[in-house]
Amino acid sequence: MKNVKNCDETKSGPLLRVVDLTTWFPVKRGFFSKTAAYVRAVDGVSLEIHCGETLGLVGESGCGKTTLGRTILGLEKTTKGDILLDGYSMSQLTPKEMNLLRQRVQVIFQDPMSSLNPRMTVIDIITEGLVQFKKIEVSKVAHANRLLAEVGLSEDALYRFPHEFSGGQRQRIAIARAISLRPELVICDEAVSALDVSIQAQVVNLLKSLQERYHLSLLFISHDLSVVSNIADRTAVMYLGRIVEAGNTADIVRAPLHPYTKALIAAVPVPGVSRRDRVLLKGEIPSSLSPPPGCPFHPRCPEVMPVCSQQEPVAKRVDGREVACHLH
Amino acid sequence: MQTTDLNLQDEQKELLLSVRDLTVSFSVDDGTFTAADSISFDVKTGETVGLVGESGCGKSVTALSIPRLIPSPPGTIESGEIWFEGQDLMTLNSSALRDIRGRDISMIFQEPLSALSPLHRIGQQMIETILLHQDKPRKQAWEIAEGWLKKVGIPDAGDRMFAYPFQLSGGMQQRIMIAMALMLSPRLIIADEPTTALDVTTQAQIFALIRDMKQHQTSMLLITHDMGVVWEMCDRILVMYASRIVETGSREDVFFNPRHPYTIGLLQAIPKLTGLREPLKDIPGQVPSPFDYPKGCHFQARCVFAMDRCRESSPPAYDCGQGHRAACFLMEGRPA
Numbered sequence: 001m002k003n004v005k006n007c008d009e010t011k012s013g014p015l016l017r018v019v020d021l022t023t024w025f026p027v028k029r030g031f032f033s034k035t036a037a038y039v040r041a042v043d044g045v046s047l048e049i050h051c052g053e054t055l056g057l058v059g060e061s062g063c064g065k066t067t068l069g070r071t072i073l074g075l076e077k078t079t080k081g082d083i084l085l086d087g088y089s090m091s092q093l094t095p096k097e098m099n100l101l102r103q104r105v106q107v108i109f110q111d112p113m114s115s116l117n118p119r120m121t122v123i124d125i126i127t128e129g130l131v132q133f134k135k136i137e138v139s140k141v142a143h144a145n146r147l148l149a150e151v152g153l154s155e156d157a158l159y160r161f162p163h164e165f166s167g168g169q170r171q172r173i174a175i176a177r178a179i180s181l182r183p184e185l186v187i188c189d190e191a192v193s194a195l196d197v198s199i200q201a202q203v204v205n206l207l208k209s210l211q212e213r214y215h216l217s218l219l220f221i222s223h224d225l226s227v228v229s230n231i232a233d234r235t236a237v238m239y240l241g242r243i244v245e246a247g248n249t250a251d252i253v254r255a256p257l258h259p260y261t262k263a264l265i266a267a268v269p270v271p272g273v274s275r276r277d278r279v280l281l282k283g284e285i286p287s288s289l290s291p292p293p294g295c296p297f298h299p300r301c302p303e304v305m306p307v308c309s310q311q312e313p314v315a316k317r318v319d320g321r322e323v324a325c326h327l328h
Numbered sequence: 329m330q331t332t333d334l335n336l337q338d339e340q341k342e343l344l345l346s347v348r349d350l351t352v353s354f355s356v357d358d359g360t361f362t363a364a365d366s367i368s369f370d371v372k373t374g375e376t377v378g379l380v381g382e383s384g385c386g387k388s389v390t391a392l393s394i395p396r397l398i399p400s401p402p403g404t405i406e407s408g409e410i411w412f413e414g415q416d417l418m419t420l421n422s423s424a425l426r427d428i429r430g431r432d433i434s435m436i437f438q439e440p441l442s443a444l445s446p447l448h449r450i451g452q453q454m455i456e457t458i459l460l461h462q463d464k465p466r467k468q469a470w471e472i473a474e475g476w477l478k479k480v481g482i483p484d485a486g487d488r489m490f491a492y493p494f495q496l497s498g499g500m501q502q503r504i505m506i507a508m509a510l511m512l513s514p515r516l517i518i519a520d521e522p523t524t525a526l527d528v529t530t531q532a533q534i535f536a537l538i539r540d541m542k543q544h545q546t547s548m549l550l551i552t553h554d555m556g557v558v559w560e561m562c563d564r565i566l567v568m569y570a571s572r573i574v575e576t577g578s579r580e581d582v583f584f585n586p587r588h589p590y591t592i593g594l595l596q597a598i599p600k601l602t603g604l605r606e607p608l609k610d611i612p613g614q615v616p617s618p619f620d621y622p623k624g625c626h627f628q629a630r631c632v633f634a635m636d637r638c639r640e641s642s643p644p645a646y647d648c649g650q651g652h653r654a655a656c657f658l659m660e661g662r663p664a
Contacts, residue, residue, distance in 0.1 A: 060527035166614050167383075196382035196553060201597040201610035208607065223527065226599040230608060250603035267532040268601055269556030271583050280536055281529045284497055 013087060014048040015217050016072070016185055021045045021081035023064075023071045027289065040288045041067035043241035044081070046315075049185065054211065054218040056232025056249060058225050058264070062285055064241040065221045069187045072219070073107055074098060085185070103133055106183040110190035112170035116162040116177075122148075123158045126176045133181065147176040151206060168199035172206065179210060187219045192227060204231055225268055229253045237261045240296035241288055247321020257323045259303045295326065303327060343411075344515055344547050345371040345394065350408030352389050352398060361618035363389040365571040367408070371516065376548040378562035378579075380555065380594075382615060385568045387551045391518050394549070395433045396425055413515065431461040434509040438521040440501035444493040450477075451489030454508055461512055476507040480537055499530040503537065510541050517542070520551045535561060555598055559583060564651075567591050570616055570626035576645070577652035587654035589631045625656070633658055 029036035041064040109115040151172040236246035245258040298308035352364040364386040410417040437443040454473035477485035480503040523531035567575040575588040596609040613630040646659035
């Protein structure tokens, strides 16, 4: 099962290391487009992904999880901090080197209808990367058929267009494209969120089996903690551009430490469990244009203390995980 | 099909809505398809009924048919009766229907931003509903509306009355929709995926609000794809698959004793919050296209128990006891 193709297990250190990453978007105002403020989408995030591991990244809309994924892909410019793939800093790469690196990091987006070109046939979509990097050995059709078989689609899909498929099948096409270059890291940005439960389960199982076969590392970004808990080895919880808790998925789900993680878990309706008396979070996620001082969660936190509004908590190791909260 | 009462043990509760053999079809460029096929169900006074199913199964079409909001063309209500408070809505003219909509039957939609007018202030939109149905001076209507904004937990309600919808967050907009839906104390609220566009923590807030605000004698039909939401909110559940109702029963019956293979598969496919990374049990195959639903049971192609007769005829709803019914031949002859 452990087919070490991409990942050299003898190598020490994580595959991906994100160090104090910050992505701010300037907000321009006025006649001279002066920068009036910054949207602090990602605000000092550090994380690691090891070979063959799945890191789940959960958070509500606007918490910066997608921006973090896009920054790792090189689709957004980093404001500060560094991203290291296999120990190589991505900010110091030449465009040519960056191009080579793109083969090693691939992405699956939420909505395959907008991430697949409607005017291209399936064969062209899934072999585009192979053609680009001159990796076609025998024939395009042979490559495409192999890829389709791996994602559970039949060969008659080859010359059809994306609109002829259902949502689940389209996502399979997007997965075939993502694995075509044998990447080491695949970033799944809400990859199963738009799918119905029965189809969602199929796609999650497919991702898991491909991961085992190719020893892929996954960054699984989702707002749905239940899905993440079924796929991720480790989970990071994001709030307002920062990671508030990160650690083993089972630990986080069973015994969350950060009050935000607790609230997030309590908010998930679970069939068979009555939670009519649970604690509800008050208010809404503040704007990342002007995050509150101190801990970003303190205005909504049920366990808030005076220190929370004055001092920003630093991540500490508690019970084998990282928590950024003054309670710990 | 259903001559006997669905829920015998609940007979004391008054029947508010009774849909019988509702069939809705749509004509589009590619042809005609049936979106809802012989749908029958009841909603009692004060009850919350969940209509669950995956996208395209016809749950929204069924719900929109009740206040006769199916756009025609392309949609046509082919047949059926919609009994609401003793009258068949199918027989009413448009002005009688307008009186019922908003006053007796109100709706909460998935996307508040497309349900609210972008050009009118919140207050203006809210009092329009009141003035349309009640003979009240404008000032009094304004006060009622402002009072409801406070009730649904909107801070600075007085100022927010002058805000435009885009100036509020999604959660706030949905709170306004709820205020508008509840303002006139309707008998029935139809909520079509009211929290699907919202974050989980906001969703929990909205459901707590609906539970608190909904009066005892108000009924609700909640349309959703989320089984967790159904569990949390509903007394009774209707499960739809490919244009038909496949199973109905109390919340406990459907969750703990599901009888239709589709319901069983659906419940097993839900990812559980365990952190165990167990493989998910999926339902193989995919939902058939509405243009070529198979003859017989619509679920046959994905069903592990499919028999020859499933391909020939459609199973009727078999009684599994205490109002629990499943449209599957496996239930035939089973003691209820």
